[in-house]
Amino acid sequence: MDVVVVQCLIEALPMAISTSVSYDGRLLIATTSQSLLKYALSDSPSFDIRLADSRKDFAKKNVESMAVASGFLLAVDGGVVASFSLDSLTLREYIPATKGASLLAVCPAESREASENSLVAIVVKKRILIYSISLDGSMRCVKELATPERAHILVWLNANTIACAHPKRGYFTVALDSNSTTDLFKFNNSLFSAATGASAKIGIAILPKGQLLLTRNNSGVFVNSDGSPLIERDLEWSGPPDSITYSSPYVMALIAGAVEVRSLTTGGVVQRIDFPGALSMSVGGESLIHIASSNCIWRLLPVSFEDQIEHLIASNQFNEAQRLIEELEFSSEDEKVLFGWISSLHVFQTKKKIERGQISNIIRVRGLYAHHMFTVERKYEEAISLLSELRASPIDIVNLFPQFSLLGPSSDPPVTDKTALATLKDYLLSQRQILSKLRRLHQRPNNLPWNQIPPPSTSPLTGTTAATIAAVSSLFSGSDHGVPDSIPIPENMIANADDALFLSSVVDTTLLKVYLLVNEGLVGSLVRVENFCDIQEAENALKQSRKYRELIDFYYGKGLHRKALENLDEPDAIMQYLHRLNIVAHVDLFLEFSEPIFNRNVEEGLNIFTERYEDVPLKTHLRIIDFFERKSAQLETRYLEYLIGNLDSERPEFHDRIVLLYLQRLVEQLTRSESPVDATESVEMLFVDAEAEASSSDFLLLRKKLVLFLENSKFYRPERLISLFPDDVLLEEKVVVLGRLKMHRESLFICIEKLANFNLAKRYCEMHYDPKDPTSSHIFVDLLSLLLGPRTPTTSAAQKDQIIPMSDIIQYLIRYGTFMHGTAALSMLPDSLPLACLVPFMEKTLQTGQFSSRSGMLAVNLAKMEHMHIQDALIQSQSALVTLDEEKLCARCSKRIGNSVFACYSEKLLVHVFCMSK
């Protein structure tokens, strides 16, 4: 993979390059012919390089080393350091004290305070001179450090420490403040000891976190800046590097005319680039690596990390890609740990510097890696757990399975591996849990307990989102003590209620399909509990697997009762289903689907409407009655009987209707039968309270039922019903209704003239006699007049035979005489009647008369007595004496009574009349 691309800056320079330095878009080249060339580089709009300036013979001898500091160019010119102005390239001064200098290095700007002067370290034999360069360019030696050997390589670790290397002695650091030397690595006791010699090639590269890479010939070791070795890592180069350097996140070495780029973590070769004749490598302007040969200069441009990552992904090197990102963006361990928890609130609080772009990049790479693991490596569990760790949307995970994918039909073969499906099932279950909490949260955002919302100031996010996230995260902690739970709701899932519902639907629908594949026994449970399965999909899936019972349960849970009932044909199943429904809400379904039940068994059909329902509104009752009315009069009757008898309905309509239904049925039976009227003695039993005998005919039983109803119900409307009764049959029933209307004459007329049923007439009078009611007080006399009066012409011959004998009339007189007006009754009696027969009647009447007159007198006298008692009491009260003096006060206003008009209460309390009236 290419992590860098080569850009040629100088090609085939006609002069030989001795050394070069680049800074701020400039490139300075010192040639072996003591010329200095200054090039200007520009990168935008496009790369351009041109010669900006040049000086011939700028140095006395061959320049071996150059550096730029504080606007000045420092060069080691024939063993003496000289400084030049950068702008004009003119010599400023030679520093004689540096005679014998071989190497110089400027302390990097990032290692020192901006206000301080630049420091430059100059190697002069076994010493290092530290010069400070002020802004005006004057150089002053501030330190002289002694080193055990002449340093061949010199690197600033920080403003106080310099690392040096010597091919024989090894590597050591020198501290500026204490002038002390610390060995990083001594060759005489090291693994390098075999290869001692001045020819050994050595190098130092500064790595992040204060670590160093030290190389000697082919080998490289990692040490901390205090010299302690990092034994877990080692590096073998393909050849002895001339020079090494670190360019995040790689180490690069110039080895025999080629640059080798290696990964710091794996040590593996990432890229190799040939640079024929290359002699040196250094970090120049814009921190780019510059390579120089005797007549060419190249620089290495890092490939954008996005491109590198793309490249790695394209070749399925997800781990490499991920490592690259991690190495790039985050160097400390704790930051890396956070990758797994990128979406947790904590990250945003503490690591604001992590840009979202980088995070999403990591998520993407890891996500792609997970996909790769799943589809290619078939590590299902790891893949799904990685994805859920990344808080991937359930949709992404579902889409891993072509057979469940939301992307529509796919040509990929379905994933049928048992482990994969089991992993998916577990994952979906955990998502169900999260989503159910999420939905609840959306349902009642205002009901969160206060203690679950942390003070807003602690949250870096603003507004409701922050509060919601915080509340969500706290929902998952606490409360469930002893229970390992606490799956935080991913922040990106809090979005909105609609999304939560959609995800719930995806999760539940897929779970249903998974269950159908791996554990059919749980399908029923899933469809019966609250679920968000997509109706169409669940329907298809259940039908395909012939899970009809579960399908019905699913419909039930979703309230799709019509669909459920349409899928049922067994009367028992329909019955069971209807029993679970509320008749008020679903009366239409009851009416529509009860047919098969009625067809099998009318009682069962009726039961559906009458069992276990209370508080059914009138509207529903009317719907059902209407339904039965069209179905059959008998069912309608049965239902009305249920309403009136069991539910005690007081609706006059129901009572009227049931009377009408009874009547209709009776009339029907009458017309059907030849001799319908039973013997009179049977008719008698209509009015007997006893239970009907078993021998009685249906007709009679029904009549008895009707009579009983007419007599007991207080809610039918007789004025409406009376016209419905036929004129010549069912007269007994009619009599009851007439009685309710207080049409006593008509009733009695029917009893005597039409039915010739004296007993019925007497019973009627007994029932309706009421001395206080003008219409009912004289019914006994009315009956007498009927008995004695002329027969109407309509009276049939048969009835004439049954003329009531006079003796019965006399008996009647005697028995009920007291309830009749004596003179009215007497005047009606025929003259031919022997007076003797009337003696008992007269006696009784007179007795009654006398009794009532005597009781009247008694009452009068008692009243008079009471009147006198009260008068006496009044006089007593009025004669009471009250002494009035200056001290008597009104009991109400507590003022003196004086001469005002006053009133006196029985307890001798005095009040002003005025006060009393208040």
Place this chain on the structure above:
Amino acid sequence: MSGRGANSRRRPMLKVIILGDSGVGKTSLMNQYVNRKFTNQYKATIGADFLTKDVEIDGKNVTTQIWDTAGQERFQSLGVAFYRGADCCVLVFDVNNSKSFDQLDSWRDEFLLQASPRDPDNFPFVVLGNKVDLEESRRQVSQKRALAWCQQKGKIPYFETSAKEAINVDMAFQTMAKNALDQEADVEL
């Protein structure tokens, strides 16, 4: 040989989960069974809690770990991990509260979903109709109705219990442990 020896020395542990609407007496039943104590005071359970009791079933020593749950908690909030590995589930309702009985269906279904047993139809459940010590007139769920439900759900054993009077509590838990053990034996076979 050594493997079997180690096995027999290890006391089997049964994980039992008690479920049911709030206020039906789950905690009381557990306390009665484990501690032989009863209090009339109602204190809502928070989250979940467990007690253990060692029992002898068919000459075998068994530790039952009884998990009591909060009836108010909606099911899913306890999480899959809580239900996984359960050996038996005790469904409790209050015979004087018809609604708590109606809810048994959904408690059972939710439990099955969360616990995901391999053979849901034969998972050992026990149903307890609690609070039978209260006067008969307050009763809303007849024994017949409860038995019919249990029969329909695969012959679940049914006990009418009273945590207060310690009626049937021991027997119910004993049966439960036995069924759970039998089930385990089946799985091992």
